[in-house]
Amino acid sequence: MNIPAGAPSNSAARVGGAVDRARRALTCGLVGAPAFGRAAFATTAQTHRAPILVFHRFAATAMDSMTLRAANFEAQLRMLANLSCRMISLSEWVAWRLALAAGADAMLPPRAVVLTADDGHRSQYEVMAPLLRDRGWPITLFVYPSAISNASYAMTWPQLRDLAADPLVSVQSHMYWHPNLLRERGHMTPDAFHRFAANQLTRSRDTIEQRLGHPVTLLAWPFGLSDDGLAAQAAEAGYQAAFSLGNRSAGPSDPLYAVPRHLIVDSVDLG
Numbered sequence: 001m002n003i004p005a006g007a008p009s010n011s012a013a014r015v016g017g018a019v020d021r022a023r024r025a026l027t028c029g030l031v032g033a034p035a036f037g038r039a040a041f042a043t044t045a046q047t048h049r050a051p052i053l054v055f056h057r058f059a060a061t062a063m064d065s066m067t068l069r070a071a072n073f074e075a076q077l078r079m080l081a082n083l084s085c086r087m088i089s090l091s092e093w094v095a096w097r098l099a100l101a102a103g104a105d106a107m108l109p110p111r112a113v114v115l116t117a118d119d120g121h122r123s124q125y126e127v128m129a130p131l132l133r134d135r136g137w138p139i140t141l142f143v144y145p146s147a148i149s150n151a152s153y154a155m156t157w158p159q160l161r162d163l164a165a166d167p168l169v170s171v172q173s174h175m176y177w178h179p180n181l182l183r184e185r186g187h188m189t190p191d192a193f194h195r196f197a198a199n200q201l202t203r204s205r206d207t208i209e210q211r212l213g214h215p216v217t218l219l220a221w222p223f224g225l226s227d228d229g230l231a232a233q234a235a236e237a238g239y240q241a242a243f244s245l246g247n248r249s250a251g252p253s254d255p256l257y258a259v260p261r262h263l264i265v266d267s268v269d270l271g
């Protein structure tokens with residue numbers, strides 16, 4: 001996600017809140033459930049919302065706020081398994097959400113959890129993917145193509161192709177070069193910004209589709225930043241849904257082009 005300097009999400013208060021939210025997300029929502037009680041949450045709301053988790057980097061030690069220690073990640077996976085969380089793909093969550101919007105009486109599986117990872121870090125290939133493959137758990141990777149086979153920290157296209165060959169792995173769009181859209185808008189006329197955003201949306205999708213040969217229909221906003229105008233542009237560009245950051249599990253009342261995801265950081269305490 002690369003939280004930008006000066007953004008509200010960079011404050012100490014927001015980081016502390018993120019840890020609390022992540023802790024709740026990692027327990028399928030069963031801890032810290034709403035005041036109406038754990039039983040009600042488990043029997044009703046649980047099939048109408050699911051925590052969508054977002055990971056970034058993995059390493060032996062946590063060098064920065066976006067890096068999760070590999071041992072901690074493994075412990076988190078064990079805990080999700082011990083709690084009988086049911087991993088569903090992001091596309092399954094979207095299909096459920098679209099079915100609801102179309103008037104169907106659709107429900108998620110109980111204790112559903114969705115895994116995503118952003119930015120195409122190489123450690124997702126080296127550390128994260130083998131652990132998820134062992135468990136048979138699906139994940140959606142949001143990448144920005146300008147970094148792939150280019151930035152030193154990023155995966156290569158052959159590595160992404162290797163991952164995407166697994167039907168449990170989906171590679172989707174994080175725009176073309178991970179722009180801070182709100183900052184870019186401050187530098188441009190409205191028309192120029194509209195063209196800039198449209199280009200980021202379509203160039204990213206077209207590049208991933210061309211390189212990997214599968215449809216790209218989902219978007220994660222860089223830095224989690226968007227607004228109604230950008231949401232409309234994402235829909236115009238053909239995206240089915242777009243994902244942001246937020247302090248709640250994702251349910252039917254969340255806007256389809258600003259669906260919240262829980263940021264998972266190393267300071268999530270499993271004790």
Ligand SMILES: [Zn+2]
Pocket residue numbers: 001002118119174178222223
């Ligand atoms: Zn990002």
